[in-house]
Amino acid sequence: MQPDMLDSAAGQFALLRPGANPRQSLRAWDAADEYLISHIQDAYKNKPITVFNDHFGALGTALNHQVKYWITDSYCALQSLELNQKKNNLVSELTVVSPLDQWSSNATLGVMKLPKNLSYLHFLLQGCFKSNISTVLIAGMMKHLPKNILSFLQRFGTVERFPFKKKATIYKLTLENVERSAYPKSNILRNIKLISHANVFGRDKLDPGAEFLLDNITALPSANSVADLCCGSGILGLQYAKAYANQNDELHLDFFDESFMAMRSAELSWVKNNINGHANFYWEDGISNKHQGYDLIICNPPFHEEHTVGDHIAKRLFNDAKQHLNKNGKLIIVGNRHLGYHVTLKSYFKHVTQIAANGKFVLLSAHA
Ligand SMILES: C[S@@+](CC[C@H](N)C(=O)[O-])C[C@H]1O[C@@H](n2cnc3c(N)ncnc32)[C@H](O)[C@@H]1O
Known part of the structure; x- marks a missing residue:
């Protein structure tokens, strides 16, 4: 498995995407990860963060020094994070938590890759609200945004959408009111x-x-x-x-x-x-x-x-x-x-x- 180099605002990182077939040109990150990393470097440098839904550990690796909690439902994502942190010789102090556990956020900034399913997004936002995360940055690629994403997020608070960069965007959600999720x-x-x-x-x-x-x-x-x-x-x-x-x-x-x-x-x-x-x-x-x-x-x-x-x-x-x-x-x-x-x-x-x-x-x- 060969790493690709992520050249980001937080530095250069060699990132592996485990499980991909060598003939597939799949990388461990996309432009939405790059956008989040650069925005956090500009606006929230050194602010403690809680990361959600980081599929291959790109955010957990590039923002390693700021990440306090890393919330994952995916075992494969956790394996990728561990592999990529090791590959980049990082000593991590982040705490890995499942979305079903309680996490105490100490008022961190929430940083999220947009989940594919909105029920899960709702569930995570409920968790953020309960644990005093008042601002969540949610990033996704244009082609993956559900049509109703803006009105969906507006149900939970005030939303600002940042301009598209390399077909990626970030929604900044200030949580005000989170209705109960229907799950489980x-x-x-x-x-x-x-x-x-x-x-x-x-x-x-x-x-x-x-x-x-x-x-x-x-x-x-x-x-x-x-x-x-x-x-x-x-x-x-x-x-x-x-x-x-x-x-x-x-x-x-x-x-x-x-x-x-x-x-x-x-x-x-x-x-x-x-x-x-x-x-x-x-x-x-x-x-x-x-x-x-x-x-x-x-x-x-x-x-x-x-x-x-x-x-x-x-x-x-x-x-x-x-x-x-x-x-x-x-x-x-x-x-x-x-x-x-x-x-x-x-x-x-x-x-x-x-x-x-x-x-x-x-x-x-x-x-x-
Ligand atoms: C098509 S669904 C099948 C779910 C259920 N068995 C059914 O038939 O309704 C595939 C399932 O595979 C799980 N999955 C994906 N990659 C996996 C992996 N590497 N190891 C174990 N489970 C995985 C997904 O989380 C998902 O629950």
């Missing part, structure tokens, strides 16, 4: 009670890919040790456990997600459903080496990382799954037909078979 939220989907935190995939409705897998749940093999990889709020693992736990006292499920909110949502959902069997919940990038093998891994893989679409994450996950299957273990995935996962899986597994398909989705089983 309870839903019942296909007879499963789901609790979903604000940044969880499929928090309001069932993903059509997940639905296709659930339509075919009885075609999955019975297994003792099962992983729900990329679990979201846990719908796939929960439905599997519901279908198979009564036939199998030994059933043990591990749920994995790189989103802290997803991992916690799956845990809350598991408790709500009183299902037989044992379960553990892990906040990880894929499946780490500390885990033993599984008889079955089920997965509805992501095909984008924030705004970047691609199969680079799915490939990493397939490789992880391969390392964590027992001798006769199977990986079962659901995916959009057009993503061509049957071909991708073939580079990791000897046997790939189609369990079911419709016009849009395929359900594939892979084993060594």
Whole structure:
């Protein structure tokens, strides 16, 4: 992995973007990060800050001396921050906090990359308000701004928008009034009670890919040790456990997600459903080496990382799954037909078979 040089108002930093395929020209920052760094150097030099949603640790690295709290839902973002701080020989005093923890801000300045989903933005602004962060700088690229972003932010206070630079902008929000977020939220989907935190995939409705897998749940093999990889709020693992736990006292499920909110949502959902069997919940990038093998891994893989679409994450996950299957273990995935996962899986597994398909989705089983 080769670093790129960020030449910023706060200095030069060699930044890595872990997980990107070497053939993809993906960097660990964008013009919105550069804008935030330069504005903070000009207007808030040395002011203690709380950073939110820093995808690859560019802000945490370049503004290292000012960052007191670094709030992340993403395990991959945390790994990137640690890697980039090390790469730049920085000794960090920042405290890493999940968005579900209480953080006491000591009246820091809030500095945020615009989240993709507005429910999560609302949740974070509620957290800022509770912890005495009165000013939040929110930066994003023009192409990623929701149409209603200005009126959305105005619900929470006074907003000033800075001029676009390199197609990026900053909103300065002075928080005055933050209504309660609707999250965590309870839903019942296909007879499963789901609790979903604000940044969880499929928090309001069932993903059509997940639905296709659930339509075919009885075609999955019975297994003792099962992983729900990329679990979201846990719908796939929960439905599997519901279908198979009564036939199998030994059933043990591990749920994995790189989103802290997803991992916690799956845990809350598991408790709500009183299902037989044992379960553990892990906040990880894929499946780490500390885990033993599984008889079955089920997965509805992501095909984008924030705004970047691609199969680079799915490939990493397939490789992880391969390392964590027992001798006769199977990986079962659901995916959009057009993503061509049957071909991708073939580079990791000897046997790939189609369990079911419709016009849009395929359900594939892979084993060594
Ligand atoms: C398509 S959603 C599937 C969620 C749920 N299983 C469903 O079917 O509704 C993909 C999930 O993968 C998670 N994810 C993305 N990258 C990951 C990684 N490197 N390791 C673990 N989980 C990841 C996302 O947070 C998201 O919850």
